[in-house]
Amino acid sequence: MKVLAIAGSLREQSFNRGLIRAAQALAPAGMEIIAADISDIPLYNGDDDGDNRPAPVTALAEQVKAADALLFATPEYNYSIPGVLKNAIDWLSRVPGGIFAGKPAAIMGASMGGMGSSRSQYHLRQILVGLDAYLLKKPEVFVSSAHEKCDEQGNLTDDKTQSLIADQLVALQAWSAHFS
Numbered sequence: 001m002k003v004l005a006i007a008g009s010l011r012e013q014s015f016n017r018g019l020i021r022a023a024q025a026l027a028p029a030g031m032e033i034i035a036a037d038i039s040d041i042p043l044y045n046g047d048d049d050g051d052n053r054p055a056p057v058t059a060l061a062e063q064v065k066a067a068d069a070l071l072f073a074t075p076e077y078n079y080s081i082p083g084v085l086k087n088a089i090d091w092l093s094r095v096p097g098g099i100f101a102g103k104p105a106a107i108m109g110a111s112m113g114g115m116g117s118s119r120s121q122y123h124l125r126q127i128l129v130g131l132d133a134y135l136l137k138k139p140e141v142f143v144s145s146a147h148e149k150c151d152e153q154g155n156l157t158d159d160k161t162q163s164l165i166a167d168q169l170v171a172l173q174a175w176s177a178h179f180s
Contacts, residue, residue, distance in 0.1 A: 001173060003027075004067035006036045008074035008085035008109075008120070011154075015110035015146040016073040018154035019165065023071060023108075026166040031173055033071065036063055038088040049094050060088065061095045069176045070105040070133065071169075076113070076120035085124070093131055101132035104176040106168055108141035110150070116142030136175045139167050 005020040017035075024033045040056040048054060064070065074081050092099060107124055109117030121142065125135055141164050143149060149158035156162060 001031045001068045001176060002066065003031060003033045003069045003071050003172070004036050004063050005033050005071040005073065006038060006085070006088065008072065008082045010039050010084055013152070013154040014075065015112075015143065015150050015154050016075050018150050018156050019073040019108055019110055019141075019143065020071070022156040022162060023073075023165055023169060026162060026169060028166070028170050028173055031169060034063070034067075036060060038084060041084070041088050041091060044087055044090045044094075053091075053095075057091045057095075061092055061099060064092060064099045064103070067103070068180065069172055070100075070103055071172065072105065072107045072109075072124060072128075074107065074109040074117055074120045074124055076109065076111045076115070076117040079119045080123045081120045081127075086127070089127060089131075098132060100128060102179060103133050104136065104172065104179055105133045106136040106172045106175075108143070108165065108168060110143035110146035112145065112147045114144050116144035116146075118142050134175070134179060136168070136172050139164060139171060141165055141168050
């Protein structure tokens with residue numbers, strides 16, 4: 001099973017990119033997690049869509065199409081999802097064929113605050129449901145006080161959170177089996 005993981009942060013040492021690295025290490029047997037790179041995705045411009053679609057958007061779209069499932073790791077910026085993540089989703093939503101439709105997906109997120117990216121995860125859930133992705137409901141992974149659960153490089157060091165991520169990945173694998 002191939003899972004494409006998309007972080008909503010561009011910082012190399014971000015907590016959410018660290019969650020993806022943790023997920024890669026914790027993936028159950030038979031699951032491969034590939035980290036997508038959205039750093040080269042330009043701001044959405046309808047004039048550049050269609051035949052003029054930028055190469056980084058086309059490459060990301062091909063990764064989404066090839067994946068059996070998606071895993072999003074989102075921080076919370078101003079009570080919602082980061083602009084870079086929304087921008088990438090907006091581009092992908094314009095790709096013919098509805099590439100999110102019927103795609104199993106899970107969401108996790110980390111923030112330094114006490115709510116662990118819960119508001120951004122709910123906003124992301126609304127967007128993905130609107131694009132017909134099949135969202136895993138539980139278990140949810142909300143990592144609050146992420147600066148206390150990660151090292152200076154953004155790598156997850158908290159055993160309880162690692163266990164939650166491992167549980168979510170097992171559930172995503174089972175959830176995805178319903179649609180293959």
